[in-house]
Amino acid sequence: MNIWYISKYAITTKEGFPSRQFMLSKQMAKKGHDVSLFYSRSNGKKAASFWGCSRRQRLEGVNCYQLNGPLISYGLSMKRILSWIIFEWNLFVLLLLPNKLKGPDYIIVSSLSLLTFVIGIWLKRKYKTKLILEIRDIWPATIVESGRFTENNIFVKILKKVELLGYDNADAFISPLPKFDLYLRSQISKPFSFKCITQGYDEDFVTLVKTGLYEEYFSRDCFNICYSGTIGRLNYIEVILDVAERLKEYSKIKFLIIGDGPLKKQFIASNTNKNVVFLDSIPKKEVIPVLAKADLLINIWGDLKIYQYGVSPNKWIDYLLSGVPCLVAYNGYRSMLNEAGCGFFVDTNNRDLIASKILELSKMDTSFLKEMGERGKVYAEKHLNYMELAGELLKFVETV
Template structure:
C-alpha cells in the first residue's frame, strides 16, 4: 500500500487495533484516523485477545466486522477497488457489501489458508462448526470476488480443490522492505562474544520459538553434532517453547540460545552466521507454497539456506541459494549441514549471494506494487 501511494494512488487502510504484529496506538475513541507515509490509516477499536487459539479471538473477529460495518465512512474517499486481506476471512462479507455500495472491484487476498491451517496444524476437526462456517465463507470469497490473490505461489490448486473448478489466481508474495536495505544496526560486542563465537561454522535459526516453528529436528541435529567442535547451532529469538527447549537440551554445549534482537539488527546477526535454517511441520498447507518473511530476511543476508520443508518449492530453489530436506528428517538435515560445512568458503558465499541477488531483483515492493496495479485495474493499465 505504501508503494501504491508513492506512485500517486489514494490508499486507505482499515484495520483492527487488536493486531498483535503491528505497533498499535492507544485508542480512546472507536476509530482513530492517521495520515502515515501518504496513506490514510484507520484504526478500529476492537475486543482484544491474548491467546491465538481461543474463543475470545473469534469474538474479536466478529467485533471487528460489526464495528467496520457500523463505522461512518462519509469522510473516506469512494474506492475504485477494495482489497480484503485475510486473516480474518469474515471480512469478505463486509467486502461484498462495500463493493455493492460503491460499485467497485473486490480483491480477496489470502496470506494464510483458513480453515485448512487450523485443521492441519491446529488440531481442529473438519466437522467443527467453526471450520464448516469458515469453509462456507472461503468458498463464497473464491467464487464471487473479482480477483483472488495469494502470497503463496500454488494457491490456485487449493482454490480449484475448494470450488471444484479452476479460476485465475494471482501470486503477489511477501517482499523486501526497503528499510531493511539500509545499513544494519550493529550488535554490541558483548552480544557477539556471548552468542556468536568466532571461527565456528554457525547454523542459525532466527525468529519465534513456538509450536508452528517445528524446531525439534534442529535440536536433535545439534545434539548429534556434539563431537564436532567446529560446528555450533544458534537460535535467535523468543517464544512459548524456548524455556522448555533450554531445559531439555541444556547438556548440548554446541547449542546456543541467543536473545531476540530488534528488527534493524537482524541482518547484523545473520551476517555472522554460515548457514541459515527454517522448518515447518509436515502439512497439506505447504502443498500450496510459502512466502515467509523469514526466508526474505535469510536470502537478503546473502547466506545459504537449508529448510526442513515438504511442500511446493519456491524462492530457495528458484534462486539456487540452498536446499530443501524432508520435514522431520533430522538425518537429511545433518547430511546437508556437513556438505555446506565442507564447502570452500568462497563457494558457500557464492551460493548465498545468488539468494540476495534474486530477492532484490524479484521481491522489491515497487516491482510487486506494479504487478498489483495490473490486478486491481486491468483495463486501465
C-alpha cells in the first residue's frame, strides 16, 4: 500500500525523540508499505532552516517531507495559529505543483491542526482515495472545557465547522482515545468505522538500562513518589504540592517533580515543603530508568467532561515501562493502567483521598508494589509496542 500520513506536529529522528506518527510510519514501512510522512518545521522542536516550502529526506524507510514554517514554542498563541495556516499553504503548494509523488491508496490526517482536514478532503477527491482521520485531542471541545475559550468565540466556531466538515467527509477514524467513537456518535449521524490505536513505544528509542542519574534523590529508606513531565497549567502540579503539604509530618514520604514548564519557577518559589524536590527535565531516553527508581508514580488530571472518552498520554507509556505502580487522580473513562493491573485511580477532586491513598501505599509490602509495577511493564511490552500497533492499524486500513 501507498500511505500518506499528514501531521503538522510529527517529530522525526532529525528533531529529537520521534513522535507517534513517525514510529507508526517506520513500522508500516518495515512491513513493506510505501509510507510518506508530511509534517512541519513548526512542531515545537528546533530544526535547521531551509529555503523553499519543503524538503525531503528518507529516514528509517519513511519518505519524510518537512514543510517550512517559523519555530514555535508550546502553548496556544497567534504565532502558533499562523503556523497552522503556513503549514496548510505549503502542503497545498507542494501537492498542487508537478511532482514525482505517486498518488496514495490511503491518506491519514492527524489532528492537530484541524485545518489539515480541509487539505485531506481535497486530496481525497483529487486522488479518489480513502481518508482516515486520526483524532489525538478533541478540539475545539478541549479548549472550551479547559476554560481558555467560550463556545461563542469566533475562533472556536470556525474550528467547530472545520471539525464537522472533516468528520462528514472521512471514510474512517482512528484515535488513541478508547471511547472516541461515543463522541463521534454525538456529532455525526452517518455510520463510521473506528479503531483505537493507543500510544505506544518503539524498542529502538527506549532505554531500559539502569542509570545513575538523580540517584542521590531516591533515598532507599523513604517512600519516593515521582512525577515526570511538563509543569504547566493543565498538569495540576499544585495538587501534588497540596497533597504533599497534607503529608508533611511524614518525613519519609518524598515527592520528586521532574521536568520544566512555564509554572516551574512559580511553584519552586512558593514551595516550603522539605519533602518536595524539583529536578530538571532529562533526555527522553533517560526517563524510564530514572522513573524505575521510584516507589510510586503520580499523575493528576482536571475534572473535564471531555475525559469521559478516555485519554492515552505518552506519560503512561513511560510509567508502565518503568515497572513502578501508578496513582492517577482522574474522573474520566479508565483504561490502560487498570487493564494492566498496575495502578490506582482516585477521585481527582478529593485531595484528602489522594493523600490517604499515598499513605496507605507507603505502608504496603514493597514486594506487592514491585509485583504490581512489573505487571504494568509486561502489559506494555506485550500490547503497546508500535510494531504490534502498526500491524493493527494496517489491518484496519485494509478494511476501509
